[in-house]
Amino acid sequence: MLAAICVWLLSGGAASAQAIAQAGTGQRQAAAPNGERPQEKTEAETAGDSRDVAATQSDRPSGANWAEMQRRYKGAFVLSGPKPSRQVALTFDDVPDSRYTPLVLNVLKQQKVKATFFVVGSRALKAPALVRRIHDEGHAIGNHSFNHPDFSKMGIGGMSEQIRSTEAALQRSVGFVPRLIRPPYGEIKNSQLDWAQKQGYTVVNWDVDSSDWRQLGAQTVFLNVTRSVRPGSIILLHAGGGTGQNLYGTVQALPKLIAWLRSHHYEPVTLPELLQLPESK
Numbered sequence: 525m526l527a528a529i530c531v532w533l534l535s536g537g538a539a540s541a542q543a544i545a546q547a548g549t550g551q552r553q554a555a556a557p558n559g560e561r562p563q564e565k566t567e568a569e570t571a572g573d574s575r576d577v578a579a580t581q582s583d584r585p586s587g588a589n590w591a592e593m594q595r596r597y598k599g600a601f602v603l604s605g606p607k608p609s610r611q612v613a614l615t616f617d618d619v620p621d622s623r624y625t626p627l628v629l630n631v632l633k634q635q636k637v638k639a640t641f642f643v644v645g646s647r648a649l650k651a652p653a654l655v656r657r658i659h660d661e662g663h664a665i666g667n668h669s670f671n672h673p674d675f676s677k678m679g680i681g682g683m684s685e686q687i688r689s690t691e692a693a694l695q696r697s698v699g700f701v702p703r704l705i706r707p708p709y710g711e712i713k714n715s716q717l718d719w720a721q722k723q724g725y726t727v728v729n730w731d732v733d734s735s736d737w738r739q740l741g742a743q744t745v746f747l748n749v750t751r752s753v754r755p756g757s758i759i760l761l762h763a764g765g766g767t768g769q770n771l772y773g774t775v776q777a778l779p780k781l782i783a784w785l786r787s788h789h790y791e792p793v794t795l796p797e798l799l800q801l802p803e804s805k
């Protein structure tokens with residue numbers, strides 16, 4: 525916990541964001557205009573209070589209203605699954621990462637939990653064996669762009685190129701093209717959702733944000749999830765990070781989090797199972 529806090533204080537938001545923006549891609553990416561953009565913006569950030577994660581669904585920094593988009597693109601833009609069951613989905617973004625992804629996979633195997641991993645294509649090209657391991661161990665795979673740009677700042681052509689490049693990488697490593705897309709930072713425009721819907725994709729964001737990218741300690745990650753989770757929740761976590769980014773809090777929180785979910789009669793499942801969709805397109 526202390527180590528994580530120290531890393532966060534030493535690196536600072538801007539430094540971390542810069543590291544993340546360049547991580548895993550081998551090339552520079554456009555930094556956000558203010559240079560301080562974190563890897564995944566959160567509802568909490570909008571509110572300035574991490575305790576209000578669930579209450580601030582709309583009103584994204586980009587102006588996007590996720591609840592409204594979920595209504596408009598019913599079935600094509602999803603924040604959570606059906607409420608009647610107590611199924612929930614653990615989702616891990618920014619994989620593969622040789623530091624954290626194997627640790628997360630080890631915990632999931634030990635706990636006998638299947639989760640969903642959103643793959644960054646440029647990272648998949650560098651570590652195809654790790655992507656295969658995710659697939660071979662029974663987890664679901666989704667598309668998280670090729671090099672983690674903000675889709676809402678691109679046209680449909682740029683976004684579709686990001687999707688297709690990652691599909692090519694996944695076709696080589698696991699032999700299929702995923703149906704599920706998670707846009708970096710959760711940011712996407714209506715015109716892009718139109719395209720995704722017509723192309724037969726399902727865009728999946730989340731309704732529970734662990735904020736683990738902030739390099740939180742295990743207890744904080746645990747509390748961020750357990751105080752917001754409800755039946756059908758889609759939980760945002762990370763199993764990959766930028767240079768120097770510390771995600772050990774996520775790894776350490778997982779066994780306790782899974783135990784808590786089960787003791788509260790939640791059943792962790794993959795997104796295809798929660799949403800009753802095929803994994804591949």
Ligand SMILES: [Zn+2]
Pocket residue numbers: 563564617618668672708709
């Ligand atoms: Zn991401």
